[in-house]
Amino acid sequence: MTRMKKRAAQNIIAIVYDFDGTLSPGNMQEETIFRAYGIDKKKFWAKSRALVDRRGYEKTLAYLKLLIDDPVFKRHPLTKQKLREFAVHTPYYPGVGSGYFDQLRAFMRSLPEVAEAGITLEHYIISSGLEEILEHVSIRKYFKKIYACAYDFQRGRPVFPKLVINDTNKTQFLFRINKGKFKLSESINQHMPEEERRIPFRNMIYIGDGITDVPSMTVMQKAGGNSIAVYDPARRVPREVKVMVAERRAQHFAPADFRPQSLLIKILHQTLKKIIASIVYRSSAERSSDWVRRHM
Ligand SMILES: [Mg+2]
Numbered sequence: 401m402t403r404m405k406k407r408a409a410q411n412i413i414a415i416v417y418d419f420d421g422t423l424s425p426g427n428m429q430e431e432t433i434f435r436a437y438g439i440d441k442k443k444f445w446a447k448s449r450a451l452v453d454r455r456g457y458e459k460t461l462a463y464l465k466l467l468i469d470d471p472v473f474k475r476h477p478l479t480k481q482k483l484r485e486f487a488v489h490t491p492y493y494p495g496v497g498s499g500y501f502d503q504l505r506a507f508m509r510s511l512p513e514v515a516e517a518g519i520t521l522e523h524y525i526i527s528s529g530l531e532e533i534l535e536h537v538s539i540r541k542y543f544k545k546i547y548a549c550a551y552d553f554q555r556g557r558p559v560f561p562k563l564v565i566n567d568t569n570k571t572q573f574l575f576r577i578n579k580g581k582f583k584l585s586e587s588i589n590q591h592m593p594e595e596e597r598r599i600p601f602r603n604m605i606y607i608g609d610g611i612t613d614v615p616s617m618t619v620m621q622k623a624g625g626n627s628i629a630v631y632d633p634a635r636r637v638p639r640e641v642k643v644m645v646a647e648r649r650a651q652h653f654a655p656a657d658f659r660p661q662s663l664l665i666k667i668l669h670q671t672l673k674k675i676i677a678s679i680v681y682r683s684s685a686e687r688s689s690d691w692v693r694r695h696m
Contacts, residue, residue: 407595411519411679413672414577414604418616419527419534419548421609422630422656423496428529429463432486437472444470460528460566464549468558479556480532487536494633495658495665501542503660507669513680521672522599526573528565528612545582547573567612571619577604578623601625603675605668609656611640617649626671630656630664 420427430441444466451462467473501523508514508521522544525534531548534540549565551558563584565573575588580598594600601623606616609630617627629644631637633655644650652671654664 408598409518410600410603411517411683412599412603413519413521413675414524414599415521416524416526416574416577416604416606418608418613419525419529422607424490424492425632428490428533431491432489432533433467433478435489436486437476439472458564458566460549460564461561464561464564477557480553481556483530483532484536487533490533490537493656493658495662497538500658501539504668508672511676513676517680517683519676519679524577526565526570526616568615570616574616574619602678605671614644614649617644621649627651628664628667629653633657
């Protein structure tokens, strides 16, 4: 009986996005911090790579270190305030900043099963970029939760990275979304039966653009989730996207065009309809089995 009480409704659908190269062209540090400081991106990334190659730094920690103690930031330190102001300049792929989220909500509302089964849609970001920027982008309000690299700020200045998100530990956050344990202080290591999880993987859609998303897509794939690889609409299909689809990490690929009528929106609509049908089907099967249990 206790098990039945704990069973989650599992009628929430989550779309989980990578950020750089997925919702936004390029890379958020380049479009915001580098632009404001006049930093040559090639030189910065070369320095970051040197920390990895010569001093054994983890890739994400290397760039987070440079943003604190590269000479240019020693002279003019980054601050919480500056990062917030820079967030305004974050560019988006077509549609992202102009109606995509509202249109998807309208699409959900147009399907009668959504209201009947009480289905809701949530959006999440998991990014190796900076939390302080992402928390202040214009589309922030559409996301239930954003996970990204975070600094400990003291007197407004970053002193040490308190959260690092890289390719492989991105998957930890998929499990947080899956189990509904959002706070970093909550352990996700304990076993949780599938039926108690807030959002099963089959109700999730992961959208990412590159090799850095492969571990997340692999988790999605193995757990019955859905993955879509996207690429810059101004380019031809990159080889890494072809590889992701050929190796079955992603079921679909499309240009990162979030405007109505785009291929990506068609794929998203199809995937949402599939998930909605499976939620409705499962809940009716559960009602049957509950009825039988009560009447045996
Ligand atoms: Mg990316």
